[in-house]
Amino acid sequence: MRVITTLVSILTIGAASLLAQAPAPIHLTLQDAEALSLKNHPQVLAAQDVISAANQRAREARAAYYPELNGDTTGSQGNPQGRIGAGYLTDSRLFNRYGLGVTLNQLITDSGRTPNLVANARLRANASEQDYQATRYDVLVGVNNAYFGTLRSQALVRVAQETVATRQLLVNQVTALAENNLRSQLDVSFVSVNLAQAQLLLISAQNEVQRAFAELTRALGSDQPAMYDLVEEALPPSPPGDLEMLVAQAIQNRPELASLRLSLQAANKFEQAEKDLSYPTVSFLGVGGYMPYINQELSVPIPKEYEGVGVNVQIPIFNGHLFTARREEAHYRALEVDQRLRDRQQQIVRDVRAAWTTANTAYQRLDVTAQFLRQATLANDLAKGRYDLGLSSIVELTQAQLNVTQAEIENLSAKYDYQSQYATLQYTIGGLR
DSSP: HHHHHHHHHHHHHHHHHHHHHOOOOEOOHHHHHHHHHHHHHHHHHHHHHEEEEEEHHHHHHHHSSSSSEEEEEEOOOOTTBOOOOOOSSOOOBBEEEEEEEEEEEEEEOOTHHHHHHHHHHHHHHHHHHHHHHHHHHHHHHHHHHHHHHHHHHHHHHHHHHHHHHHHHHHHHHHHHHHHHHHHHHHHHHHHHHHHHHHHHHHHHHHHHHHHHHHHHHHTTTTTTOOEEEOOOOOOOOOOOOHHHHHHHHHHHHHHHHHHHHHHHHHHHHHHHHHHHGGGEEEEEEEEEEEEEEEETSSSSOOOOOOEEOOOOOEOOSSTTTTHHHHHHHHHHHHHHHHHHHHHHHHHHHHHHHHHHHHHHHHHHHHHHHHHHHHHHHHHHHHHHHHHHTSSSHHHHHHHHHOOOOOOOOHHHHHHHHHHHHHHHHHHHHHHHO
């Protein structure tokens, strides 16, 4: 007995120590969850990086407006009277020298190509900002669904625990009555089966809670699993009655459509820029420098300082239809974006109509399931009273208990399903912030 007492004491102390070491659940509201997801989720952070990269591409396009200035240092060795005789058409002389200088190249005009490229880059940067908003919406609706899904799973565990406790109490009562020959062993078998079903429901519900927490952790953008103490949210209002107003709101507010509209404008600007390739380009050129060392044995003296300026006009004449093909490619890319915009708009209209119908159905289920629970509870009370008086069989009572459990599950599911569906409806119309 001393050994057993000692082992029990050790196990008790160990269990208490483990409980003391277990981290406390993190208190979390829906607003906190949304803020955490927008701060930590890798999709949101990646979308921010895309915006930064797109802004740099706009700077790259604007670089053509500024002069290009390069420094040069050159040394050479050659026979003084030699000439380059092969390769490009040239008669440059060979001689020993060492020089320092700069070259300046400034675009004067390329017939509007650079302004169109800059406009294209700016529009694409703006489109990436709308893509970032769309990513935020995706993350937010995911957090809402995971949040309400976790609340539903926790509520289901509570229902399962209450069901196990209620049915365990009934098993104890019927077993005691059977031992005194007031009830049959068949009654004991029926209530025992009911208890086993409740225990299976509890195991399944506990597993669902763990899965829901994993999903919530992912939605929050967290790398480490954690337990959360979630705060219940008030039921949202009924879905708006004007469906066409919601469709118009979605077309106006959805960032995906705004991004595609900007992408279409950018594609049109790029098409115009490709057309401008066929027009002349005018550039200013300038060079200047100093040669501290020159071979003085040359027949013609060369000054140590040098400078020169020029203007170059490049007129495209023929390049194997390259510019024509590029212009046509840009045209078809713009047509592709236009069709993608049209397709996405049709998808969003479909999603709004489907989400509105689903939200209305979920809203209607609230009253039906509440009535179902009231009637099932009343029927269970009546069945329990009839069974206690010996006016009904155990089958009637166990069936009434099953109905109560089902009604409780349906009722809590209706609540959280409606909260989730309402968030999805807000997502489809661009109402999440």
